[in-house]
Amino acid sequence: xxPTIYDIAERAEVSIATVSKVINNKGKIGEKxxxxxxxxxxxxxxxxxxxxxxxxxxxxxxxxxxxxxxxxSFFAELARSVEDxxxxxxxNVVICNTDNNPExxxxxxxxxxxxxxxxxxxxTGIQNTKALQDFMKQNIPLALVARDAAEIDVDTVLVDDxxxxxxxxxxxxxxxxxxxxxxxxxxNNSSDTERLKGFYEAYDEHGVSREEAVLVQDNHxxxxxxxxxxEALQSDPDITAVFALNDFLAIGCIxxxxxxxxxxxxxxxxxxxxxxxxxxxxxxxxxxVAQPILxxxxxxxxxLVDRIGGKNETTRTVILNPELHVRxxxxxxxxxxxxxxxx
Amino acid sequence: xxPTIYDIAERAEVSIATVSKVINNKGKIGEKxxxxxxxxxxxxxxxxxxxxxxxxxxxxxxxxxxxxxxxxSFFAELARSVEDxxxxxxxNVVICNTDNNPExxxxxxxxxxxxxxxxxxxxTGIQNTKALQDFMKQNIPLALVARDAAEIDVDTVLVDDxxxxxxxxxxxxxxxxxxxxxxxxxxNNSSDTERLKGFYEAYDEHGVSREEAVLVQDNHxxxxxxxxxxEALQSDPDITAVFALNDFLAIGCIxxxxxxxxxxxxxxxxxxxxxxxxxxxxxxxxxxVAQPILxxxxxxxxxLVDRIGGKNETTRTVILNPELHVRxxxxxxxxxxxxxxxx
DNA sequence: TTGAAAGCGCTAACAG
DNA sequence: CTGTTAGCGCTTTCAA
Numbered sequence: 001x002x003p004t005i006y007d008i009a010e011r012a013e014v015s016i017a018t019v020s021k022v023i024n025n026k027g028k029i030g031e032k033x034x035x036x037x038x039x040x041x042x043x044x045x046x047x048x049x050x051x052x053x054x055x056x057x058x059x060x061x062x063x064x065x066x067x068x069x070x071x072x073s074f075f076a077e078l079a080r081s082v083e084d085x086x087x088x089x090x091x092n093v094v095i096c097n098t099d100n101n102p103e104x105x106x107x108x109x110x111x112x113x114x115x116x117x118x119x120x121x122x123x124t125g126i127q128n129t130k131a132l133q134d135f136m137k138q139n140i141p142l143a144l145v146a147r148d149a150a151e152i153d154v155d156t157v158l159v160d161d162x163x164x165x166x167x168x169x170x171x172x173x174x175x176x177x178x179x180x181x182x183x184x185x186x187x188n189n190s191s192d193t194e195r196l197k198g199f200y201e202a203y204d205e206h207g208v209s210r211e212e213a214v215l216v217q218d219n220h221x222x223x224x225x226x227x228x229x230x231e232a233l234q235s236d237p238d239i240t241a242v243f244a245l246n247d248f249l250a251i252g253c254i255x256x257x258x259x260x261x262x263x264x265x266x267x268x269x270x271x272x273x274x275x276x277x278x279x280x281x282x283x284x285x286x287x288x289v290a291q292p293i294l295x296x297x298x299x300x301x302x303x304l305v306d307r308i309g310g311k312n313e314t315t316r317t318v319i320l321n322p323e324l325h326v327r328x329x330x331x332x333x334x335x336x337x338x339x340x341x342x343x
Numbered sequence: 344x345x346p347t348i349y350d351i352a353e354r355a356e357v358s359i360a361t362v363s364k365v366i367n368n369k370g371k372i373g374e375k376x377x378x379x380x381x382x383x384x385x386x387x388x389x390x391x392x393x394x395x396x397x398x399x400x401x402x403x404x405x406x407x408x409x410x411x412x413x414x415x416s417f418f419a420e421l422a423r424s425v426e427d428x429x430x431x432x433x434x435n436v437v438i439c440n441t442d443n444n445p446e447x448x449x450x451x452x453x454x455x456x457x458x459x460x461x462x463x464x465x466x467t468g469i470q471n472t473k474a475l476q477d478f479m480k481q482n483i484p485l486a487l488v489a490r491d492a493a494e495i496d497v498d499t500v501l502v503d504d505x506x507x508x509x510x511x512x513x514x515x516x517x518x519x520x521x522x523x524x525x526x527x528x529x530x531n532n533s534s535d536t537e538r539l540k541g542f543y544e545a546y547d548e549h550g551v552s553r554e555e556a557v558l559v560q561d562n563h564x565x566x567x568x569x570x571x572x573x574e575a576l577q578s579d580p581d582i583t584a585v586f587a588l589n590d591f592l593a594i595g596c597i598x599x600x601x602x603x604x605x606x607x608x609x610x611x612x613x614x615x616x617x618x619x620x621x622x623x624x625x626x627x628x629x630x631x632v633a634q635p636i637l638x639x640x641x642x643x644x645x646x647l648v649d650r651i652g653g654k655n656e657t658t659r660t661v662i663l664n665p666e667l668h669v670r671x672x673x674x675x676x677x678x679x680x681x682x683x684x685x686x
Numbered sequence: 687t688t689g690a691a692a693g694c695g696c697t698a699a700c701a702g
Numbered sequence: 703c704t705g706t707t708a709g710c711g712c713t714t715t716c717a718a
Contacts (some may be wrong), residue, residue, distance in 0.1 A: 002481065004695055016707045020697060028703055037495065045480070047457040051397045052695035055710045060394065062437065062458070072621075076419040083440055092454060094405065094437040097426055111435060114390040115405070137388070138345065164689095222624065248415065251624050277414075281565060281594050283626035347711055358689045363713060370714095371687055395711035398694045689718080694711105701706075 003044045011044070014035045020245030023048050026239035063304060064112040064120040066096045066105065073276040074293065078123060080146065081297025083128060089305045091118070092117065100186075102127040109135050112243040117306045121145055125189040141307045145300040146291070148190040155303040157296050161191045164289040164322035165198025168243050168271045171324055173206045173285070175268060181232055183216045183225055183253060184245045193271070195245060202338025214239060226259070233260045233268075241269040241335050247279050250286055254329065265331035275325055284328035292320055346387040346425070354387070355363065397459060406647060408454040408622050409439045410466040416619040417636065418591065419467060421488065423526055424640025432648045434461070443529075445470040452478050455544040459605060462647045464536040468532045484650045489634070497629040498646040499660040500639050504534045507632040507665035508541025511586050511614045514630075514667055516549045519676030520584035520612060522574055525615045526559045526568055526596060538588060567596025569602070576603045576611075583676050584655045590622050593629055597672065608674035618668055627671035633661055 005023075009016045014033055021027045022037045029037075040046075054060045065082055086093045094117065096108040105126055112120055119141035126132045127246060129151050136152065143157040172180055182199055183193050203210050212305065214218040216232050219225040225244065233239060233256060243248035250272030254264050262268040264284060272279060275290030299318055306312050348366075352359045357376055364370045365380045372380075383389070395401045408425055410418040414431050422438060429436045434576055437460065439451040448469055462484035469475045479485065479495065479632060487499040515523055525542055527535050540656040546553050557574050570585065576582060576599060587593035594617030597607050605611040615622060618633030642661055649655050 001615075014695075017705055018703090018706095021704090024697085030703060033704085045477075049398075049695055050458045051394055051403065052710090053397055053697070055392075055695080055712090056697040057483060057710070060458070064689080070413065070415070070426065071423040073416065073419070075415070076416070077414045079438065080414040080440060083413065083438055087440075092437045092439070092458065094435045095422065096428055096435070097423060097430075110390065115393045115403070115435065134388075175393045208613045211699085255624075277565075278621065278624065281598075281621065282624070337692075349711080359712075360689055360691095361687085364688090367713080373687060376687085379716080392711055396692090396713070397712080398696090399713045400694070403715075687717105690716090691706090692704105692713105692715085694713090699706105699708090702704085 002049075004047045004049065007044065008037060008040055008046055009270070011040045017065045037241045057081055059118045059308070060116050061090055062092045062094060062115070062117045063301075063308075064096060064108070064117045065093050065123060066098055066108055066120065067123040068100045068125075069097050071096055072248070073252035073278055074291075075123060076276050077293045078297045081294040082121060082301045085298045086305070089301075091305065095190055100127075101126060102131075106131045106135070113138050113140055118308045120141070121300055121304055122147060127188070141302045142302055143304040145296055145305070146191070148194075150190075153315050154240060155300070155307060155312075155315050156190075157300040157303065157320070158318075159291045159296070159320050159322045160323075161194035162198040162201075164273065164291075165195030165243075166202050167198070167322065167324045168195075168273070168289050169199045169202035170206075170325070171330065172241045172243065172269060172271060173202055173208065175241075175269065175330060178208050178212045179214065179236070179238045179240055180214050181214050181239050181242040181253075182230065182245075183219055183229065183242055183249050185217075185219055185249070187217055192245060199243065209291050217241075219249050219252070222252040222255070225249040226256045227252075229253045230257035233257070233262070240267075241271070241330070243271045245273050247272040247274045247276050247286060247288055248283075250288065250329075251278065251282055254282065254286075265329050269330040270331075271324075271330060273322075279325070279327070282329075287327045287330040290323045292323075297322065345392075346389045348391065350387065351380060351383055351389055353384045368680045378620050382637040402458050402461045402651070404433055404436045405437060405458070405460045406644075406651075407439060407451070407460045408436050408466060409441055409451055409463065411443045413438055413592070416621060417617050417634075418466060420619060420636045423642045424637040425464060428641045428644035429648070432644075434648065441467045443468060443470075445474075449474045449478070455476055456481050456483055458600065461651045462486070463648055464643055465490060470531075478532060484647055486643045486650070488639055489534070490535075493533075498643070498650060498655075498658050500643040500646065500663070501534075501661075502634045502639070502663050502665045504537035504665075505541040505544075507616065507634075508538030508586075509545050509668045510541075510665065511538075511616070511632050512542045512545035514669070514673065515584045515586065515612060515614060516520075517674060518558040518584075518612065521551045521555045522557065522579070522580050522581045522583055524557050524559050524572065524585040524596075525588075526562055526572065526585055526592050528560075528562055528592075530560055541643075542586065559585075562592050562595070565598070567597040568592040569599045570595075572596045572599035573603055576600070576605070577636050584614070584673070586614045588616050590615040590617045590619050590625075590629060590631055593672075594621065594625055597629075598601070598623065603615050608672050609627060612665075613671040614677075615671060616665075622670070624669070625672075630670045630673040631668055633666045633668045635666075646647065659667075 135274040257268040272288035600611040615631035622629040
């Protein structure tokens with residue numbers, strides 16, 4: 001069996017209290033005893049049980065991370081950043097895939113609570129606000145990332161989605177596009193709605209009627225986006241550009257464009273969102289609104305760790321600026337028309 | 344504060360032993376008391392502390408997963424599968440990114456041990472065999488996935504890398520390619536060496552001299568692959584095909600090809616490995632040797648969970664068959680020559 | 687059926 | 703400086 005603090009105490013001929021003190025480097029212990037105890041701990045491969053010390057009021061040094069799907073690059077990259085930062089602070093992180101399923105979200109929350117994790121990062125929308133507020137009575141540190149939830153008062157890190165939507169749209173509008181497809185998932189979270197607001201704001205500012213825009217909803221995968229974009233392109237050939245709310249959907253749109261015989265970017269401009277690695281690997285490389293994923297992960301984790309440590313009193317919301325990364329999937333609409341004529 | 348078993352017992356006017364029994368559905372308790380206790384637990388949002396019960400001999404219901412980098416799609420998809428399967432069995436999973444760094448590998452192992460996780464899945468090469476064997480004295484259930492380690496006796500799930508390498512190469516050879524670049528990372532694990540063996544075996548079988556092959560090593564990223572492939576292509580224009588050991592590297596090679604003015608697949612055929620989602624999203628879609636990632640994750644996790652539960656006595660090694668998925672990045676070399684002549 | 691009591695491995699007063 | 707002791711929240715005999 002694994003050695004316990006008693007085994008160490010016995011072999012070192014001291015009390016368990018003394019051993020505990022050298023483990024935690026607390027109180028005063030003679031240098032000699034300390035060395036002796038240390039030597040024996042080493043010899044026996046002794047490690048204090050986190051389980052036992054957690055029971056006596058200490059932490060579990062574990063945090064939970066809820067995301068819709070870790071296989072989605074955005075969340076994978078975010079998780080990497082969270083884990084790195086947590087690791088640096090002595091924390092392990094347990095991942096939870098919610099699939100945006102309200103029941104799984106709540107279930108995971110309670111599971112983590114039962115395991116006495118020290119804190120939880122929510123990278124998934126919590127649909128059931130009531131249940132969440134109930135949960136918060138447990139008083140376990142929470143932090144939000146890439147999600148906004150005005151109803152609850154917790155540390156939050158996100159990107160200015162409104163500006164992101166605005167920037168992407170303006171870029172397209174300036175290139176002469178007016179009939180733009182807005183390709184989105186469920187449109188059930190603040191990110192989506194904020195981006196749409198920015199989208200419309202740009203329309204207004206350019207004096208283009210919002211009627212010109214075409215909303216393409218309910219896209220949950222590359223294939224969904226491809227399919228619905230294909231339909232949109234067929235029923236409305238005037239569409240010359242698309243703004244997709246994540247890089248995956250954008251890739252689907254590029255594929256749809258190609259399948260519909262539209263060259264990208266000459267005949268169809270595409271802008272994505274997130275700037276995960278697939279944006280650079282796409283062909284052509286994708287113009288997209290970049291979220292500083294790694295920084296977001298680092299920030300939330302740091303905020304959560306600080307809160308666990310009892311620092312920062314008031315809750316904070318950090319809003320980062322998204323940045324439009326112009327690559328090769330967007331072109332001037334005039335150029336597009338000229339090309340079409342020539343071919 | 345969170346309610347404890349004592350609070351429940353008090354309110355229900357029974358002993359904590361009774362409460363414990365209804366929690367675990369053990370022993371015999373009167374239906375009435377049972378209902379009363381249950382009602383109170385519910386009312387108080389009571390959840391037994393995993394920490395406390397783990398201290399009294401029960402499990403933590405947590406497993407660890409070590410991977411080089413969760414941001415790498417192969418491991419992200421694997422992690423998703425592991426988490427799903429674990430979740431179904433009542434386990435949470437904590438992720439650990441090792442970056443293939445021997446020190447991090449060992450450190451994580453001991454961290455997890457200290458937290459008393461019930462088992463660990465190794466999806467990363469453990470370079471330090473000695474340290475690993477030392478660790479195994481802790482007697483904590485271990486399982487390997489996508490890695491082979493003949494030195495240690497643990498449950499293992501992997502793909503037949505030899506066959507995978509052979510299949511990919513044969514596909515290229517049959518298309519008339521002989522000068523093939525073998526693009527690999529560090530070549531420091533069994534997967535890589537086995538695939539190389541399969542690669543050479545195909546050469547031998549086709550009566551092509553192994554001298555024809557060109558090894559391109561030390562590629563750790565898309566950019567690495569792109570760069571070294573570009574160099575290879577310039578210094579050796581006779582190369583007409585490449586076999587890259589993962590999809591990322593393959594994408595880099597496609598990019599290199601395009602940059603070198605080679606059309607893919609007409610002037611350069613590319614075969615990857617893994618079949619992560621980026622293979623379908625690449626342009627053209629990537630021909631690649633598919634690993635059944637989800638199944639692999641499901642299997643190891645199930646094996647580990649079974650072992651934790653005290654089932655399966657002897658350790659097992661499950662070898663899955665890789666499958667060549669032919670898509671659009673490979674073409675006949677003759678056709679390539681003809682095309683070149685025409686243009 | 688129910689309960690009393692002894693631990694699980696560790697921490698934290700409080701005494702010496 | 704070092705040791706004694708009382709818990710932390712739960713499980714598990716063993717009696718009643």
